[in-house]
Amino acid sequence: xxxxxxxxxxxxxxxxxxxxxxxxxxxxxxxxxxxxxxxxxxxxxxxxxxxxxxxxxxxxxxxxxxxxxxxxxxxxxxxxxxxxxxxxxxxxxxxxxxxxxxxxxxxxxxxxxxxxxxxxxxxxxxxxxxxxxxxxxxxxxxxxxxxxxxxxxxxxxxxxxxxxxxxxxxxxxxxxxxxxxxxxxxxxxxx
Numbered sequence: 001x002x003x004x005x006x007x008x009x010x011x012x013x014x015x016x017x018x019x020x021x022x023x024x025x026x027x028x029x030x031x032x033x034x035x036x037x038x039x040x041x042x043x044x045x046x047x048x049x050x051x052x053x054x055x056x057x058x059x060x061x062x063x064x065x066x067x068x069x070x071x072x073x074x075x076x077x078x079x080x081x082x083x084x085x086x087x088x089x090x091x092x093x094x095x096x097x098x099x100x101x102x103x104x105x106x107x108x109x110x111x112x113x114x115x116x117x118x119x120x121x122x123x124x125x126x127x128x129x130x131x132x133x134x135x136x137x138x139x140x141x142x143x144x145x146x147x148x149x150x151x152x153x154x155x156x157x158x159x160x161x162x163x164x165x166x167x168x169x170x171x172x173x174x175x176x177x178x179x180x181x182x183x184x185x186x187x188x189x190x191x
């Protein structure tokens with residue numbers, strides 16, 4: 001392995017081909033997500049009216065990468081604006097999602113919340129505690145609890161999240177931390 005290869009971190013649960021902009025072609029390792037399940041679903045980035053509050057929230061740093069006209073204020077943070085889904089007016093979609101081919105227009109600059117989905121960083125029951133959760137299969141059919149029992153996968157996920165500065169941003173109050181929801185499955189304590 002050359003020095004150049006050593007400097008690039010890859011994780012067993014994430015395929016480096018994620019740089020592809022077409023979300024139909026996203027492939028996460030079969031250890032977590034079956035590519036067929038992901039491609040069949042295409043439910044990401046689409047919300048019911050009652051779930052509009054779940055639009056991805058950005059850290060202060062991420063907010064600088066996206067023009068404010070595509071964001072809306074939510075308490076002390078910004079979140080991505082949603083717009084009506086043309087194929088089904090009862091639904092909302094991320095303003096960066098192209099309906100015709102399910103492409104993300106900001107794929108390389110997408111928020112961390114989008115990068116780690118179906119994982120969620122959320123508050124714990126005790127004040128100040130923060131956990132890594134996976135959503136249940138109602139929210140993401142590919143989220144299978146048993147796949148998150150593998151200690152190597154969990155270790156890689158935590159290393160990725162910490163390596164991207166996510167934990168430091170939380171500690172500085174620069175990142176939104178989701179409240180505990182009944183559809184979260186606790187994976188690991190982060191703080």
